[in-house]
Amino acid sequence: MPQLENEHLMHVNQIEPTSEYQKNHPSSPILKNFEEYKTLYNESIENPTEFYGRIARKELDWIKDFDVTKYPLTGFNTSWFLNGEINASYNCVDRHAFKNPDKPAIVYEADEPGEGRIVTYGELLAEVSQLAQVLTELGVKKGDTVAVYLPMIPEAIATILAIVRIGAVHSVVFAGFSSGSLRDRINDADSRVVITTDESKRGGKSIETKKIVDEALKECPNVRNVIVVKRTGNKSVPFIEGRDVWYHEELPKYKTYTPPVPVNSEDTLFLLYTSGSTGKPKGIQHTTAGYLLNALLTTKYTFDVNQQDVFFTAGDIGWITGHTYVVYGPLAVGATTVVFEGTPAYPNFSRYWEIVDKYKVTQFYVAPTALRLLKRAGDHFIEKYDLSSLRVLGSVGEPIAAEVWEWYYEKIGRGRCTIQDTYWQTENGSHLIAPLAGITPMKPGSASLPFFGINPAIVDPVSGQELKGNNVEGVLCIKASWPSMTRSIWKDYSRYLDTYFNPYPGYFFTGDGGARDSDGFYWVLGRVDDVVNVSGHRLSTAEIEAAILENPNVAENAVVGFADELTGQAVAAFVSLKRKDLSEDQISLAKKELTQTVRKEIGPFAAPKLVLIVDDLPKTRSGKIMRRILRKVLAHEEDQLGDISTLSNPEAVTQIISSVQATR
Numbered sequence: 001m002p003q004l005e006n007e008h009l010m011h012v013n014q015i016e017p018t019s020e021y022q023k024n025h026p027s028s029p030i031l032k033n034f035e036e037y038k039t040l041y042n043e044s045i046e047n048p049t050e051f052y053g054r055i056a057r058k059e060l061d062w063i064k065d066f067d068v069t070k071y072p073l074t075g076f077n078t079s080w081f082l083n084g085e086i087n088a089s090y091n092c093v094d095r096h097a098f099k100n101p102d103k104p105a106i107v108y109e110a111d112e113p114g115e116g117r118i119v120t121y122g123e124l125l126a127e128v129s130q131l132a133q134v135l136t137e138l139g140v141k142k143g144d145t146v147a148v149y150l151p152m153i154p155e156a157i158a159t160i161l162a163i164v165r166i167g168a169v170h171s172v173v174f175a176g177f178s179s180g181s182l183r184d185r186i187n188d189a190d191s192r193v194v195i196t197t198d199e200s201k202r203g204g205k206s207i208e209t210k211k212i213v214d215e216a217l218k219e220c221p222n223v224r225n226v227i228v229v230k231r232t233g234n235k236s237v238p239f240i241e242g243r244d245v246w247y248h249e250e251l252p253k254y255k256t257y258t259p260p261v262p263v264n265s266e267d268t269l270f271l272l273y274t275s276g277s278t279g280k281p282k283g284i285q286h287t288t289a290g291y292l293l294n295a296l297l298t299t300k301y302t303f304d305v306n307q308q309d310v311f312f313t314a315g316d317i318g319w320i321t322g323h324t325y326v327v328y329g330p331l332a333v334g335a336t337t338v339v340f341e342g343t344p345a346y347p348n349f350s351r352y353w354e355i356v357d358k359y360k361v362t363q364f365y366v367a368p369t370a371l372r373l374l375k376r377a378g379d380h381f382i383e384k385y386d387l388s389s390l391r392v393l394g395s396v397g398e399p400i401a402a403e404v405w406e407w408y409y410e411k412i413g414r415g416r417c418t419i420q421d422t423y424w425q426t427e428n429g430s431h432l433i434a435p436l437a438g439i440t441p442m443k444p445g446s447a448s449l450p451f452f453g454i455n456p457a458i459v460d461p462v463s464g465q466e467l468k469g470n471n472v473e474g475v476l477c478i479k480a481s482w483p484s485m486t487r488s489i490w491k492d493y494s495r496y497l498d499t500y501f502n503p504y505p506g507y508f509f510t511g512d513g514g515a516r517d518s519d520g521f522y523w524v525l526g527r528v529d530d531v532v533n534v535s536g537h538r539l540s541t542a543e544i545e546a547a548i549l550e551n552p553n554v555a556e557n558a559v560v561g562f563a564d565e566l567t568g569q570a571v572a573a574f575v576s577l578k579r580k581d582l583s584e585d586q587i588s589l590a591k592k593e594l595t596q597t598v599r600k601e602i603g604p605f606a607a608p609k610l611v612l613i614v615d616d617l618p619k620t621r622s623g624k625i626m627r628r629i630l631r632k633v634l635a636h637e638e639d640q641l642g643d644i645s646t647l648s649n650p651e652a653v654t655q656i657i658s659s660v661q662a663t664r
């Protein structure tokens with residue numbers, strides 16, 4: 001039996017979903033049992049055409065039926081549901097509004113407790129229709145991209161769906177990104193219209209959202225119009241006549257129904273920028289039918305969501321989790337989605353549980369970083385809330401440690417809920433590996449088994465050969481295309497091939513290490529490229545390095561991730577300055593400035609937790625910075641650096657060790 005490097009992780013027992021799960025179910029779980037999953041899974045792999053053809057016709061409403069389910073049948077250059085015509089907003093809104101106009105589509109919980117409102121499917125259809133006409137009037141056409149820079153308010157969902165209603169493409173930029181990042185994304189996507197808000201509220205603070213947009217637009221010559229949602233009504237917010245229009249003034253000019261524009265299955269639904277191993281963010285491109293189908297299927301099967309359910313994904317629409325599990329998944333199913341504007345800590349650490357209690361949430365989905373925070377805050381923040389409506393608890397974005405898993409299971413789920421540790425990425429659109437609620441046995445720390453149609457492979461990183469059988473560890477790849485797989489990087493198809501398909505020919509490369517244990521369960525072992533994961537936010541070290549280099553005092557720098565109790569990973573920057581004769585005070589000023597530079601260039605969430613000023617960075621004789629050494633030193637593994645005598649400057653390592661030790 002092969003010895004796995006990470007075997008220590010995998011010695012946990014399977015936990016069977018309790019019979020109470022089935023007992024407490026208001027109707028009946030979507031699948032009967034684990035056997036049914038296995039049968040359907042096998043069919044999805046052996047006969048994807050039959051499986052997906054049937055399920056796409058059953059689950060989605062088509063304007064025109066597709067001719068071919070999958071073409072070509074092999075390889076990754078695959079399109080799905082060819083020649084079909086569909087509209088995503090119709091599937092997320094109209095079809096439910098027609099049957100049940102008064103049913104809540106969105107439960108909006110504002111930053112301030114007690115504020116917020118409910119938007120029914122009927123109201124959502126009216127708002128989406130009106131905004132769709134505003135966009136058309138502003139010259140937005142099928143295929144155009146529209147930038148969205150909005151906080152978590154119902155208008156954000158209406159905006160996304162109005163854009164796709166007219167066949168345009170949304171490019172949502174997380175409202176925590178700086179003006180510089182927003183500018184780059186607007187220009188790369190060539191968006192001519194931006195939708196934003198006067199200000200945002202988060203954790204009791206106001207954020208000057210519109211000012212950030214105005215700053216970005218100084219260098220976006222092609223933007224014609226900005227639609228502004230009035231969130232706070234602060235009179236001092238700048239408004240540029242002719243360019244800016246108010247959301248609340250424009251919508252009432254238009255009728256409350258406009259028909260959806262048919263788009264081809266393979267027409268682009270949206271772009272979402274994400275970080276890769278190089279400095280430039282990638283515009284991940286998703287297409288309409290395949291993405292929508294898998295958003296719906298994973299919501300339904302992984303989380304066992306049906307139309308009576310209230311699904312609370314505590315993630316932002318600025319990331320893929322928000323796209324798929326705040327907007328498209330729950331609305332395509334016809335459930336109620338919770339849109340929460342605030343933070344888990346405001347006004348205190350009970351906020352999530354208060355929301356669960358208030359709205360009788362049935363599925364709750366969050367990143368482990370929030371769970372670590374709440375676990376640390378203490379269980380008295382949970383105890384007074386009635387959490388008995390919950391059936392399913394989800395985890396996403398980073399590995400969940402066994403002790404956090406157990407806390408979630410016991411304290412939040414009270415032993416009655418199942419836990420869905422869902423592994424996936426911006427590029428995949430929806431879950432790749434995840435246990436199905438009430439069906440799949442759980443193992444704390446393992447994302448368990450693949451979703452329908454996903455055929456994972458553990459590949460030897462050196463030989464590129466697939467490692468067959470159980471008890472294998474390598475890099476995690478996927479063997480065949482699935483409907484919600486990204487089809488391209490915006491305007492850069494060759495980078496798409498280079499990033500995902502050329503590293504291991506014949507496979508989609510996830511960028512993560514992975515293992516399959518003795519029961520065939522999958523374990524995700526973290527990124528094998530230069531991507532760090534801070535609080536579930538994906539950051540590229542190269543991008544942060546480029547930002548730091550914008551500071552005129554910097555000669556060179558290297559950024560790496562290191563373990564952090566709360567945020568999972570944190571960012572450390574090792575910087576050498578041009579001038580070496582600075583005083584202590586000047587150095588501490590320089591450090592502050594560097595952190596500011598990153599906040600300004602990327603956004604506050606990317607700011608390094610640790611900045612170390614060093615004379616020199618360790619390099620090979622050919623001048624390559626040895627980031628591996630920096631990572632080892634930060635991990636307290638300075639005794640495992642290996643032979644450093646071949647470096648061009650081994651003395652740099654000594655200084656780095658002592659400067660890191662001085663911070664402990």
Ligand code: WT7
Pocket residue numbers: 274320321395396397398399400421422423424425426427447510511512524526527533536537538
């Ligand atoms: C990266 C993708 C998927 C939505 C949020 C993040 C890591 C994601 C898990 C998990 C261990 C996970 C991977 C992946 N990741 N889910 N359940 N267990 N790691 O999307 O920003 O595209 O990041 O997040 O490293 O590659 P993303």
